[in-house]
Amino acid sequence: MIKLRQIAVxxxxxxxxxxxxxxxxxxxxxxxxxxxxxxxxxxxxxxxWELFLIMGWQTLWRTVVGLLIAIVFGTMVGMIMGFSxxxxxxxxxxxxxxxxxxxxxxxxxxxxxxxxxxxxNTVLIAFMISFFPIAVSVSIGLSTLExxxxxxxxxxxxxxxxxxxxIALPKTLPEFFGALKVAVTLAFIGTNLMExxxxxxxxxxxxxxxxxxxxxxxxxxxxxxxxAFLGIVLYYVVVALEKIFAGWxxxxxx
Amino acid sequence: xxxxxxxxxxxxxxxxxxxxxPVLDGLTLSVPEGGFVxxxxxxxxxxxxxxxxxxxxxxxxxxEVWLHGERVKSPRSTVGMAFQNPVMLExxxxxxxVMLPLEIVPTKLTKSQQEDRARYLLDLxxxxxxxxKRPSELSGGMRQRASLCRALVxxxxxxxxxxxxxxxxxxxxEDLWQIMHQVKAKEPFTGVLITHDLRESIYLADQVVVLSxxxxxxxxxxxxxxxxxxxxxxxxxxxxxxxxxxLRHQIEIAQGxxxxxxxxx
Numbered sequence: 001m002i003k004l005r006q007i008a009v010x011x012x013x014x015x016x017x018x019x020x021x022x023x024x025x026x027x028x029x030x031x032x033x034x035x036x037x038x039x040x041x042x043x044x045x046x047x048x049w050e051l052f053l054i055m056g057w058q059t060l061w062r063t064v065v066g067l068l069i070a071i072v073f074g075t076m077v078g079m080i081m082g083f084s085x086x087x088x089x090x091x092x093x094x095x096x097x098x099x100x101x102x103x104x105x106x107x108x109x110x111x112x113x114x115x116x117x118x119x120x121n122t123v124l125i126a127f128m129i130s131f132f133p134i135a136v137s138v139s140i141g142l143s144t145l146e147x148x149x150x151x152x153x154x155x156x157x158x159x160x161x162x163x164x165x166x167i168a169l170p171k172t173l174p175e176f177f178g179a180l181k182v183a184v185t186l187a188f189i190g191t192n193l194m195e196x197x198x199x200x201x202x203x204x205x206x207x208x209x210x211x212x213x214x215x216x217x218x219x220x221x222x223x224x225x226x227x228a229f230l231g232i233v234l235y236y237v238v239v240a241l242e243k244i245f246a247g248w249x250x251x252x253x254x
Numbered sequence: 255x256x257x258x259x260x261x262x263x264x265x266x267x268x269x270x271x272x273x274x275x276p277v278l279d280g281l282t283l284s285v286p287e288g289g290f291v292x293x294x295x296x297x298x299x300x301x302x303x304x305x306x307x308x309x310x311x312x313x314x315x316x317x318e319v320w321l322h323g324e325r326v327k328s329p330r331s332t333v334g335m336a337f338q339n340p341v342m343l344e345x346x347x348x349x350x351x352v353m354l355p356l357e358i359v360p361t362k363l364t365k366s367q368q369e370d371r372a373r374y375l376l377d378l379x380x381x382x383x384x385x386x387k388r389p390s391e392l393s394g395g396m397r398q399r400a401s402l403c404r405a406l407v408x409x410x411x412x413x414x415x416x417x418x419x420x421x422x423x424x425x426x427x428e429d430l431w432q433i434m435h436q437v438k439a440k441e442p443f444t445g446v447l448i449t450h451d452l453r454e455s456i457y458l459a460d461q462v463v464v465l466s467x468x469x470x471x472x473x474x475x476x477x478x479x480x481x482x483x484x485x486x487x488x489x490x491x492x493x494x495x496x497x498x499x500x501l502r503h504q505i506e507i508a509q510g511x512x513x514x515x516x517x518x519x
Contacts, residue, residue: 151311155414157359162358166343248390
């Protein structure tokens, strides 16, 4: 029963959404260059399904690689800031400043700096845009560790490393996964920014761009849907990992 | 009788933005082996600092802290601690939480012996059947009982209790007092109890030490006469009322609300 509900409810919601979308376009009589309707998308997908698979894969792997680097780097920066007040004071304004720069303006700079290294560029932007929430959440998780946790282990003669592995790290996991959910979406934005702006013809961003140059509006909308689909898949991968590693943080309902 | 804990003339000050803030000034305290001393005093008088010194988490600016005839300079595994906030590792079961110290201090026990010991202690405090529960499924009083087991699991020489019952409601607190007596009968320890509750101090300890206001020194010491196994009714005897009255007065002196004309202990 519960399983059925978990699948049925989102499915019905999605179908309702598509139906409303279709109705909106149909009632207003919009041409597909104003807004494509879901029924326009089906031919776009069937015509280009091979391209969707190839480009979708390119977008996906570069996003995931960028995200993985962001996790490693973000966790490291978070650890440094979480454990040392001095480093936190030193790094925080830098990080905030770095994060405040719109990545759309960084894209052409990176594209110029590493001309031709398309995969590298894309991964780099995906990484740059997504590591910030991870670093911040890990640092906050570590720096807000109640002193009692530390005292209990320290009074037994535990080393800093032991305290980190036994307490600080697992304690931070819920915050970490919260940030990861944000980072997943951000990483997709990063990948697509690079794919759209930099003319190298790879990824869903490039497919979107070609739809634009060829006035193939249903294709552009179809790319949006494909991106949403990838985003949902990756998001739920994170949710599944969260359940495994930080499921304890979820209070039983009721 | 040798003293297990010897705190000799300790001075300590915290460094703050507006200069050093002295918290302990000439504090002397001894606890014999098997003794249980309650430390009471006004808020912010340095009681928690005292526990950190005994645990070796801090070094005093001046004076000495001795445990078992050895000078305390760093944390030692022969100490067990329980705090007002019974922090539990939420991702572990209660049993695994209790076993945590055994993962850190060197132990000769095998894994199954460790588990037996943890189960035995949980049984002793009335948490049998809760071994596999998560800490979030337990009430505050139950968490505090589990925290007590964790403090005792590695058979420490010294048990330091820093207001362990402070956040509990009055009935739960009295339950835990009785559990403390049961535990002490089965698992003898030498203890220091920091508390705000005078009734708690005379019911649990065999000596009550009143600290003066900050910077704290030992202001007054009250020995609780040994009367065999204690019952909660003991708190309603005239003797108990006298002791509470004396302590109350000493706290007022420590707070600076009463003149200190009769501090002779």
